Amino acid sequence: MAVATSDLLASARAGDKRAIARLLTVVENDAPGAREILRETYPQAGGALVLGVTGPPGGGKSTLVSRLVAAYRERAPRVAVVAVDPSSPFSGGAILGDRIRMQDRFLDEGVFIRSMASRGHSGGLARTTARVVGVLDALGTDVVIVETVGVGQEEIEVVRVVDTVALVTVPGLGDDIQAIKAGVLEIADVLVVNKADRPGADETVRDLAQMLTLGPPRNAWKPPIVRTVAATGEGVDELVRAVDRHREWAASSGERERRRADAARVEVEALLRESLVRRLEERVGSERVRRAVERVASRAVDPYAAVEELLADP
Amino acid sequence: MAVATSDLLASARAGDKRAIARLLTVVENDAPGAREILRETYPQAGGALVLGVTGPPGGGKSTLVSRLVAAYRERAPRVAVVAVDPSSPFSGGAILGDRIRMQDRFLDEGVFIRSMASRGHSGGLARTTARVVGVLDALGTDVVIVETVGVGQEEIEVVRVVDTVALVTVPGLGDDIQAIKAGVLEIADVLVVNKADRPGADETVRDLAQMLTLGPPRNAWKPPIVRTVAATGEGVDELVRAVDRHREWAASSGERERRRADAARVEVEALLRESLVRRLEERVGSERVRRAVERVASRAVDPYAAVEELLADP
Numbered sequence: 001m002a003v004a005t006s007d008l009l010a011s012a013r014a015g016d017k018r019a020i021a022r023l024l025t026v027v028e029n030d031a032p033g034a035r036e037i038l039r040e041t042y043p044q045a046g047g048a049l050v051l052g053v054t055g056p057p058g059g060g061k062s063t064l065v066s067r068l069v070a071a072y073r074e075r076a077p078r079v080a081v082v083a084v085d086p087s088s089p090f091s092g093g094a095i096l097g098d099r100i101r102m103q104d105r106f107l108d109e110g111v112f113i114r115s116m117a118s119r120g121h122s123g124g125l126a127r128t129t130a131r132v133v134g135v136l137d138a139l140g141t142d143v144v145i146v147e148t149v150g151v152g153q154e155e156i157e158v159v160r161v162v163d164t165v166a167l168v169t170v171p172g173l174g175d176d177i178q179a180i181k182a183g184v185l186e187i188a189d190v191l192v193v194n195k196a197d198r199p200g201a202d203e204t205v206r207d208l209a210q211m212l213t214l215g216p217p218r219n220a221w222k223p224p225i226v227r228t229v230a231a232t233g234e235g236v237d238e239l240v241r242a243v244d245r246h247r248e249w250a251a252s253s254g255e256r257e258r259r260r261a262d263a264a265r266v267e268v269e270a271l272l273r274e275s276l277v278r279r280l281e282e283r284v285g286s287e288r289v290r291r292a293v294e295r296v297a298s299r300a301v302d303p304y305a306a307v308e309e310l311l312a313d314p
Numbered sequence: 315m316a317v318a319t320s321d322l323l324a325s326a327r328a329g330d331k332r333a334i335a336r337l338l339t340v341v342e343n344d345a346p347g348a349r350e351i352l353r354e355t356y357p358q359a360g361g362a363l364v365l366g367v368t369g370p371p372g373g374g375k376s377t378l379v380s381r382l383v384a385a386y387r388e389r390a391p392r393v394a395v396v397a398v399d400p401s402s403p404f405s406g407g408a409i410l411g412d413r414i415r416m417q418d419r420f421l422d423e424g425v426f427i428r429s430m431a432s433r434g435h436s437g438g439l440a441r442t443t444a445r446v447v448g449v450l451d452a453l454g455t456d457v458v459i460v461e462t463v464g465v466g467q468e469e470i471e472v473v474r475v476v477d478t479v480a481l482v483t484v485p486g487l488g489d490d491i492q493a494i495k496a497g498v499l500e501i502a503d504v505l506v507v508n509k510a511d512r513p514g515a516d517e518t519v520r521d522l523a524q525m526l527t528l529g530p531p532r533n534a535w536k537p538p539i540v541r542t543v544a545a546t547g548e549g550v551d552e553l554v555r556a557v558d559r560h561r562e563w564a565a566s567s568g569e570r571e572r573r574r575a576d577a578a579r580v581e582v583e584a585l586l587r588e589s590l591v592r593r594l595e596e597r598v599g600s601e602r603v604r605r606a607v608e609r610v611a612s613r614a615v616d617p618y619a620a621v622e623e624l625l626a627d628p
Contacts, residue, residue, distance in 0.1 A: 035618055038616050038617070038618060039616050039618065039619065042613055042615075042616035042617075043613050043614070043615075043616070044613075045613065046613055257611070260611050261607065261608065261611040263611075264607050264608075264610040264611035264617070265607045265611075267610065267617045268603070268606055268607050268610050268617050268620055268621060269591065271617050271618065271620075271621040272591055272594065272603075272621050272624065272625075273587040273590065273591055275621055275625055276587065276590035276591060276594060276625075277583065277586055277587055277590060279625075280586065280590060289582070289586075292582055293575065293578050293579045293582050294575065294578075296578040296581065296582050297571070297574050297575040297577075297578035297579075299356055299357050299358075299359065299360055300357070301356075301357075302352050302353050302356035302357070303352070303356075303578070303581045303582050303585050304349055304352060304353065304585065305353065306582055306585075307582060307585040307586050307589055310586065311586075311589055311590075311593075
């Protein structure tokens with residue numbers, strides 16, 4: 001391991017935010033040194049409370065996350081937020097408002113905030129997020145909150161890396177939002193109705209309760225529905241308690257180990273695929289792969305036949 | 315090729331919807347026969363107009379798609395819609411309203427509608443969608459409209475398989491929606507402001523025009539902004555003309571070939587990875603892979619080291 005990396009790790013473990021940020025950048029970009037950082041940190045992770053906060057846009061998630069950060073800071077010295085943003089050169093501007101609100105917490109030495117773009121991660125955003133969370137965990141962060149914007153399949157993959165998923169909705173979203181939410185509802189451990197002082201909160205709670213009964217059979221955990229008003233902080237303590245209860249249940253029931261084994265499987269399989277493709281390209285030459293792609297693109301040959309040809313000839 | 319498959323292909327080419335549906339089910343599930351269907355159809359695809367319609371929920375996309383189907387049917391005998399829904403056992407109910415509206419068109423023999431769930435596709439939804447579109451194209455469909463619900467990364471991947479992407483927005487969506495939309499804006503070829511009879515339509519058109527100027531430098535195509543009122547059909551003809559103009563530009567500028575080469579590359583690489591992993595598992599045994607995963611899950615070893623061990627020993 002390069003001396004620079006070992007120095008960075010020591011500083012990061014002591015809580016130096018600059019050192020943490022630099023390590024994460026290396027890991028996020030799979031830059032030289034990423035391998036070493038993962039080797040050093042991987043065995044030390046697993047102790048943090050890792051909470052995912054997801055849900056459709058407009059739910060006030062960022063404000064709620066700020067409140068959660070404050071609540072967790074009361075009982076833990078180091079809290080981190082990993083904000084997973086929709087990918088775009090534009091989004092840097094579009095979500096600036098949210099990030100600025102979050103910076104309120106930046107003045108607190110015990111709070112570390114990381115924004116991640118959702119594109120350009122070799123191997124997928126979920127994997128990169130898992131690595132970033134793992135490194136933060138290994139470096140001594142007590143609580144890591146992963147916040148996603150949006151409710152698509154990718155967000156579902158992202159929150160799979162956390163131990164507890166809080167799904168945030170608000171009263172009065174239309175049918176379309178209900179449809180989107182459905183996909184995420186299955187992976188939610190705690191349901192949050194934010195802006196619960198608005199009209200329609202009771203109906204939303206009732207709708208969610210009903211959707212839970214309609215869903216596929218669940219294991220022993222029945223997701224509680226918590227009402228919050230993030231703007232005032234109302235209900236945030238209850239949410240923290242609900243997350244604690246889920247965490248205890250997950251640890252004692254074996255659910256946590258199951259999720260972590262799932263995440264490990266995804267990671268190992270993805271790395272295996274990458275390594276195998278790299279080896280093949282070294283063997284047959286990337287030029288031959290490129291030509292196969294061209295022939296498929298011009299529909300001279302179907303993809304299966306092209307791949308068979310590449311693999312047949314040693 | 316099994317006789318059954320060749321019979322199905324003949325019936326499907328003649329426009330038999332049941333035969334088309336059965337072929338697509340085989341391809342979608344990668345069931346026995348999928349290989350043969352792709353081999354037979356792959357070289358014949360590439361002639362259809364393939365249009366993606368995407369955008370945040372609540373934009374009236376389904377109604378607009380119905381209008382587009384009617385418009386395209388006036389000039390083409392066979393039009394298909396591939397509706398990509400958020401994945402969930404729940405969503406079957408939640409989106410039923412949309413699907414029922416679409417069934418209006420089902421009485422028309424020249425219209426074929428396919429709903430796809432967004433989970434459980436080995437190799438990803440985008441690839442499965444590409445295959446379904448390719449088969450419909452090869453079977454003689456003149457126009458294929460791919461409709462996605464939602465605006466996450468997965469939806470961006472899905473619409474990458476089409477030749478022209480129409481992004482549908484409506485007046486009066488908040489900042490949060492703007493942020494989500496940003497990721498999709500980059501891949502939009504035509505921008506649609508639907509429900510353009512609502513207050514705020516001018517502002518939305520202006521905002522979109524400004525976002526286009528803020529974005530990364532584009533190629534020679536400047537996405538037009540079309541106003542529609544899907545409920546009345548207003549603006550639909552103009553949208554069809556805008557799509558035609560983009561299609562002509564894409565064909566003459568080489569953009570279409572570039573996109574198709576991209577799609578081919580993704581497909582070939584994905585198949586390569588699958589085949590290589592299958593071969594490795596046959597060689598080292600899935601039991602050894604499973605044990606490696608367990609060691610990573612318990613953090614006894616990091617993923618890179620586990621994969622190296624698997625690959626080192628023949």
